[in-house]
Amino acid sequence: LLHQNGYNRPEERRPDGFATNAIHVGSEPSQETGAVMPAISLSTTFKQDAVGVHKGRLFWNGYEYSRSGNPNRDAFEKAISSLEFGKYGIAFASGSATTATVIQSLGPGAHVLAVNDVYGGTFRYLTRVAEETQGLEVTFVDLQTASDKEILSKIRPNTKLVWIESPTNPTLRVIDVPHIIRVVHSHPSRPLVLVDNTFLSPFYSSPLLLGADIVMHSVTKYINGHSDVVMGVLVLPERHLQLAERLRYLQNASGAIPSPFDCWLALRGVKTLPLRMKQHGLNALRIASRLAESPYVQEVIYPGLVNHPRHAVALASLSPHAAKFIDSLPAETLTHGVPYGGMVSFRIKGGEGAAEKFLTKTRLFTLAESLGGVESLAELPALMTHGSIPKEEREKIGINEDLIRLSIGCEEAEDLIDDIEQALENVVGESA
Numbered sequence: 001l002l003h004q005n006g007y008n009r010p011e012e013r014r015p016d017g018f019a020t021n022a023i024h025v026g027s028e029p030s031q032e033t034g035a036v037m038p039a040i041s042l043s044t045t046f047k048q049d050a051v052g053v054h055k056g057r058l059f060w061n062g063y064e065y066s067r068s069g070n071p072n073r074d075a076f077e078k079a080i081s082s083l084e085f086g087k088y089g090i091a092f093a094s095g096s097a098t099t100a101t102v103i104q105s106l107g108p109g110a111h112v113l114a115v116n117d118v119y120g121g122t123f124r125y126l127t128r129v130a131e132e133t134q135g136l137e138v139t140f141v142d143l144q145t146a147s148d149k150e151i152l153s154k155i156r157p158n159t160k161l162v163w164i165e166s167p168t169n170p171t172l173r174v175i176d177v178p179h180i181i182r183v184v185h186s187h188p189s190r191p192l193v194l195v196d197n198t199f200l201s202p203f204y205s206s207p208l209l210l211g212a213d214i215v216m217h218s219v220t221k222y223i224n225g226h227s228d229v230v231m232g233v234l235v236l237p238e239r240h241l242q243l244a245e246r247l248r249y250l251q252n253a254s255g256a257i258p259s260p261f262d263c264w265l266a267l268r269g270v271k272t273l274p275l276r277m278k279q280h281g282l283n284a285l286r287i288a289s290r291l292a293e294s295p296y297v298q299e300v301i302y303p304g305l306v307n308h309p310r311h312a313v314a315l316a317s318l319s320p321h322a323a324k325f326i327d328s329l330p331a332e333t334l335t336h337g338v339p340y341g342g343m344v345s346f347r348i349k350g351g352e353g354a355a356e357k358f359l360t361k362t363r364l365f366t367l368a369e370s371l372g373g374v375e376s377l378a379e380l381p382a383l384m385t386h387g388s389i390p391k392e393e394r395e396k397i398g399i400n401e402d403l404i405r406l407s408i409g410c411e412e413a414e415d416l417i418d419d420i421e422q423a424l425e426n427v428v429g430e431s432a
């Protein structure tokens, strides 16, 4: 996979550097105290040596006021930039604040082309908030099936950005990211391509290596990884210094910044990202394989399964470190497919209400929104995370009330399988 996917830059060939960078970048021992872990800098303001003269920062001028710059935020931004093979990291108070700031940067009357299945909050911001506040125009397109010609025909003179999630939340559509980027960048106006990499995390996907202009994460999810921080981040490559400066300006001017403590927690979370993502992926593959055999399940959706219609596309855009991880696994682990992140969606049998009943019967899976923590979560997108999408829109893309979304945690896989099977038996088995 590592060679099949053609990774040939030195840093790409050193996928083992990923785990090392996750632990060390942004956490260099303090020059002053020797502290191995960064201190938490809560001060909101910083002494200036003379008017406008302050201590140097990483990418921009010195610290003057915590909204404009903070050591813990710098450390986190540096760490996540390194894990995404980028140059500029810009962190925000949430994934949604990140979305808002990116859209704000496009200016009035811009047009965005978005994949037709995105997080419900992203849909809400694009179609309801930005339309009102800045006259944003949005076109949703199934980037799984649209031809190159169709995609290019949807690009308008005011198209500034193409918004991709892959796999998408919650139907796990797999977009051929490098191909779509090539098509969009072939248009004379060369719109920017943003990849919301939340679901795969920097471990399974490196969108900047695939040609993306911006990578975005809800850090709330896998990057922090412990369901105790709400945060977001953008990472941009070196070629986009001007755009990074614009976004950094808006980060300060709009002020949707994360707290120093949240940045400190997220930096701590990042250190175990590789370990956690491997466990998430191995557990998800086991559970998806068992769900595929269950008499109580209509359909299981996990692009890591070899019989998923877009499995080959998924494999082709794996990151170098994920490719190396998969190449290292024993053959018997890969009988049904490969680890591909921790998100599994499935359609339950048993008719109306079966999904809601299932969600009250699990004992280890917690019924809750969000995803990416070490604990396993389960939810009903149609009525929960994607409830803000009009029903007819939701059902057009398969977000029906039989679709359950699982965030597979790092517990023992057998415990998770037992929990799902007892809940299915309880709900569908008894009603059969």
Ligand SMILES: C=C(NCc1c(COP(=O)(O)O)cnc(C)c1O)C(=O)O
Residues within 6 Å of the ligand: 094, 095, 096, 097, 119, 121, 122, 165, 169, 196, 198, 199, 217, 218, 219, 220, 230, 231, 232, 369, 370, 371, 385
């Ligand atoms: C809360 C959920 N999603 C948040 C999210 C967001 C928003 O992130 P927040 O940190 O929750 O604001 C952005 N992008 C994706 C792909 C997301 O999944 C959820 O799907 O349960």
